[in-house]
Amino acid sequence: SGKSDPQPAGRSLDFPVSVVLPAGGTGERTGLQTPKQFCSFLGRPLISYTIQAFERVSWIQSIVVAVAKENMDLMTDIIQRFQHRKVRAVPGGSTRHRSICSGVLALREKEQEGKERLALDRPKVVIIHDAVRPFVEEDFLYKIAMAAKEQGAAGAIRPLVSTVIATTSEGYLDHSLERAKYRASEMPQGFRYDVIYQAYQRCTESDFEFGTECLHLALQYCGTNAKLIEGPPTLWKVTYKRDLAAAESIIKETLSRSACIVTGGSAQAAALADALQKAVGALDMELDIIPELKGDNGRYLLKEWNFIQVSVSHPCLSGVDALLADLEAANRALLHPLVVIWVHLSGSDELSISRSMAKHVAIMDLGSAAKLRNILLYGIQLHQSEDTEHWERSVLRAAEITSMLIRERSPALVGQLLQA
Amino acid sequence: SGKSDPQPAGRSLDFPVSVVLPAGGTGERTGLQTPKQFCSFLGRPLISYTIQAFERVSWIQSIVVAVAKENMDLMTDIIQRFQHRKVRAVPGGSTRHRSICSGVLALREKEQEGKERLALDRPKVVIIHDAVRPFVEEDFLYKIAMAAKEQGAAGAIRPLVSTVIATTSEGYLDHSLERAKYRASEMPQGFRYDVIYQAYQRCTESDFEFGTECLHLALQYCGTNAKLIEGPPTLWKVTYKRDLAAAESIIKETLSRSACIVTGGSAQAAALADALQKAVGALDMELDIIPELKGDNGRYLLKEWNFIQVSVSHPCLSGVDALLADLEAANRALLHPLVVIWVHLSGSDELSISRSMAKHVAIMDLGSAAKLRNILLYGIQLHQSEDTEHWERSVLRAAEITSMLIRERSPALVGQLLQA
Ligand SMILES: [Mg+2]
Ligand SMILES: [Mg+2]
Structure with a gap:
């Protein structure tokens, strides 16, 4: 098949792993009309590259993409056109956490009748990732999945690129943080299914509305301190317009x-x-x-x-x-x-x-x-x-x-x- | 002349402003042998683009580039080849702060004899910038220079892209920072000459060796709380290999x-x-x-x-x-x-x-x-x-x-x- 893009023989996992990709973003920061995850690179939307990064991993059984209702048809079309087989699209929510929660809940559902899908096990571990981080590699996913199974939660971190500072309410420097003590929290993150499920059951409307960090919910509502794993620079998130050129260049180089x-x-x-x-x-x-x-x-x-x-x-x-x-x-x-x-x-x-x-x-x-x-x-x-x-x-x-x-x-x- | 690349008629300033560009970096994060500031884009090193961004601003009188001794010949050659006229290269130090300090001190020196340079005033304000942030615009430099004159110090900030987290010594999540309360400290920064000069006179060897943040020195040693100014995404720093493609794409688009x-x-x-x-x-x-x-x-x-x-x-x-x-x-x-x-x-x-x-x-x-x-x-x-x-x-x-x-x-x- 034209889809084979085998990675170097990966290790295998003896427990079921599924993936949730929240893809409801609006692309404000790129200054473009199209949300970043739907921007095309060599004729294919970014989200299809991200899906491909998971689909080629043998031990990943299924991928749920949570998209805004207005993009559901577009997403369905992408799944068909590029023959993605492990993927299902579900309606996302109005915030990032609501979209992730929709995806997590969808992994509990019985498969719809009339669809010829494999009967899948409820996953032991869920990996949550951003649709706009297409270059994640199997090795790193393996580390996250293993740590999530063992510790209940695991997340990618990166060194801070800039000094982080606290500002006064008048817009002056208050103090700067010592860079070595902090890290940037990135994606992917992994959770035991019961941990992320419980976290979303217990968290508040305010968390759903304003929160961004799943690791924080796991800590606050399940008492799970996530294991943090330093990831490679390729985990970066396509955020600004300039990142579109960077992503295209990486894709072209690979080809x-x-x-x-x-x-x-x-x-x-x-x-x-x-x-x-x-x-x-x-x-x-x-x-x-x-x-x-x-x-x-x-x-x-x-x-x-x-x-x-x-x-x-x-x-x-x-x-x-x-x-x-x-x-x-x-x-x-x-x-x-x-x-x-x-x-x-x-x-x-x-x-x-x-x-x-x-x-x-x-x-x-x-x-x-x-x-x-x-x-x-x-x-x-x-x-x-x-x-x-x-x-x-x-x-x-x-x-x-x-x-x-x-x-x-x-x-x-x-x-x-x-x-x- | 082929060099004219006029910006929309900028405002003028009634005090002398000079620039220090520390350019001693080693380019580790790009994974390339050439330090990033010397990587070529369309046949011209990145640092020449950064110099151009300052040179075309009428109210900037001079630019001092602090480079590692082994790159002094290369830098001199770049200045000649691309006919940079407001620029002088001086030997930098072994750390970022030592290089900036060399540049600041060089702005006090009498011009060398035998060189036909304009006799320049000691600057009232010094702008410090990174050689690897070539897309800074006149408008923003103006804001920084004005705020530096009035407040003693000013610096660019940007919203945090990722959540910042504190880790335990065993590599687990300790807590995450509330993103809205913090900012990333970026460049350019501006200082009244006397503020940055005194800060470097008073700071310790440990500051020279391990510090990165000039704003912090101004606060600690001169009691100057820098004014923080939100900058555009174009202030970003060419850091990773992917940033080379992003920079090239911006340069090509401009042309x-x-x-x-x-x-x-x-x-x-x-x-x-x-x-x-x-x-x-x-x-x-x-x-x-x-x-x-x-x-x-x-x-x-x-x-x-x-x-x-x-x-x-x-x-x-x-x-x-x-x-x-x-x-x-x-x-x-x-x-x-x-x-x-x-x-x-x-x-x-x-x-x-x-x-x-x-x-x-x-x-x-x-x-x-x-x-x-x-x-x-x-x-x-x-x-x-x-x-x-x-x-x-x-x-x-x-x-x-x-x-x-x-x-x-x-x-x-x-x-x-x-x-x-
Ligand atoms: Mg999160
Ligand atoms: Mg600094």
């Missing part, structure tokens, strides 16, 4: 680590692939070379690879056609736009305008069609040269363009035949 | 707001320019159309404009040549790579391979040469069409490519002739 060159088996193409591999490798991207995607090489269809189809002399796009068909069959562009680059080395006999124009038109047409299926097709043309220096410069330029195309994934460049 | 189309006076080119203006305007970028850069239109050379040279039928790059010469004479690419796009509408008579190849080669050569002078030249080719729908699609694509080229400023695409 740009490796590419697979398909040569079609020709020796000339293999030689060109070798030259490219050397040049792109120097730019810090990993390239594998294979003759075709058949057999064992089908494994390249299962992971986050980008694809480069190389051809020499005959400017034929049939190799690209076949590659596109394989990628589509593997559903590889479901979660991210996929990059395919056609690298063509023109022979010196190939100077007719008709052929040159035909190439431009053919790749533009193929690119426009592929784009509708979330595949971004670009072309790069090299010219044969006896002059070694000229040739090396061309290969280097082709490598730079390749690396840029894979990293940027620009829709505006789809179908272009770039000159190396 | 991508407007472009100027030069038509050369031809009616056909003006018609194409009109079509582009409409399509690019829909993409949220402002486009002005002018026949040439002479006379009054020379003002376009003074601000942050990007340039689009339009030509019809005759694929002649002489207009682009002249534009490049004007931009170079105006020193416009000193602080940022400048984008120039050649948009060419091919006539239907122009189907000879020699001309098509010649265009590709000519713009690649011109682009390679311009790149050495920090000008990024790209080409876009449209084809005449009687089919209205086809034509409108072409114009839309040209607009999308234009917008993308201006926003991304990709060096790897220099010299390409893209097809619209």
Whole structure:
């Protein structure tokens, strides 16, 4: 399936764990109209990335997203479009705590009739996370779940970035806190189901209205002192407009680590692939070379690879056609736009305008069609040269363009035949 | 001069203000080898952007940067390369407070002989800022300087993003702070010269070694309660690796707001320019159309404009040549790579391979040469069409490519002739 995005073999847990994602925020701080959790990155809303981060963890059985009523249809559509299977959307409340509470209660409910869902156990541990912290990793979730089971509650902390100060009522400095003694409380947090359930049963309307900190409720109403676990910087919350660019950059970097060159088996193409591999490798991207995607090489269809189809002399796009068909069959562009680059080395006999124009038109047409299926097709043309220096410069330029195309994934460049 | 980047006419101050930028940090938190203040954005180190933010404020008379001894040559080179005129580098100390103190003391010194500097007044107010907060604005600096003059000290604050918690020595939650009562202390901060000077005269070795907060020293050693002023989110500090992407995105956005189309006076080119203006305007970028850069239109050379040279039928790059010469004479690419796009509408008579190849080669050569002078030249080719729908699609694509080229400023695409 196109959804497989396996993490390094994770440990397993022998108790059921579910997740609640409160996603009712209004996005005030980004200065954008769309709430942050629904802002799109490479065509997919942020919340889908966060869901994916949990869904790929084998020991997480289900995820409840609590959304504002007006976003329920949008959320349902996201779950369907991106084929999220462990997820259910429930109506959230008017505050963060009310939304979390809705999610926690939903985990008690019998599954609705008529829906073909697995009968799930009541979770032993609930992980609560923010929809706008998409980069949480399995290792850290494991630590939180284990500590929550053992201690009743656990939460992520981070060092303070700024000094925290107390102000007088007139807006003057009263005193500053000693930074080393305090921490920022972040997400995820984990709770034994009975602890978080009781906390919400016992807490006041004022807590529901003005509180933010689940750890505080667990302490106040259940006497549970949460275990605090230092988390990595990737736990950060997409809060301001600038964070959208930061998140996009992390997502793009994750998708740009490796590419697979398909040569079609020709020796000339293999030689060109070798030259490219050397040049792109120097730019810090990993390239594998294979003759075709058949057999064992089908494994390249299962992971986050980008694809480069190389051809020499005959400017034929049939190799690209076949590659596109394989990628589509593997559903590889479901979660991210996929990059395919056609690298063509023109022979010196190939100077007719008709052929040159035909190439431009053919790749533009193929690119426009592929784009509708979330595949971004670009072309790069090299010219044969006896002059070694000229040739090396061309290969280097082709490598730079390749690396840029894979990293940027620009829709505006789809179908272009770039000159190396 | 290429350096003019005037802010909206700011208010003036009737007392001398200078700035100290401690820039001795080691960049641990970004996970990069280069200290953050020296990381490059579009070919220019972050600290140069921060310096620019102060240098363009008319009422700021001088800026002292305190850098680690091993970075002194680098800093001197940056000051020269980017023609910073109000700036002096001094050796910093082994801690943040020692570096700030070096800067404060340097503001008392007589100017060195043999250097042609203005004789400056001892500042009444010193603004202290971080080299890694490049987006501070004149309005806010004005507020800080005024409050510092009146109250002796003033500092930027921001709301807390996360709940702050106190931990037990065993790593459990002790209590959480009520978020509304506390603020994050940020930069800039401002001090009357005598206040910050006395604070550093009186403070202890332990303060120099372990302290971080100048406001605290002013309170403890001069009895000055700083006025706290809520600052905008743009005051944020480039701290983590993800912040590099956020900063780059803000810098690029600032440079991508407007472009100027030069038509050369031809009616056909003006018609194409009109079509582009409409399509690019829909993409949220402002486009002005002018026949040439002479006379009054020379003002376009003074601000942050990007340039689009339009030509019809005759694929002649002489207009682009002249534009490049004007931009170079105006020193416009000193602080940022400048984008120039050649948009060419091919006539239907122009189907000879020699001309098509010649265009590709000519713009690649011109682009390679311009790149050495920090000008990024790209080409876009449209084809005449009687089919209205086809034509409108072409114009839309040209607009999308234009917008993308201006926003991304990709060096790897220099010299390409893209097809619209
Ligand atoms: Mg909480
Ligand atoms: Mg300070």
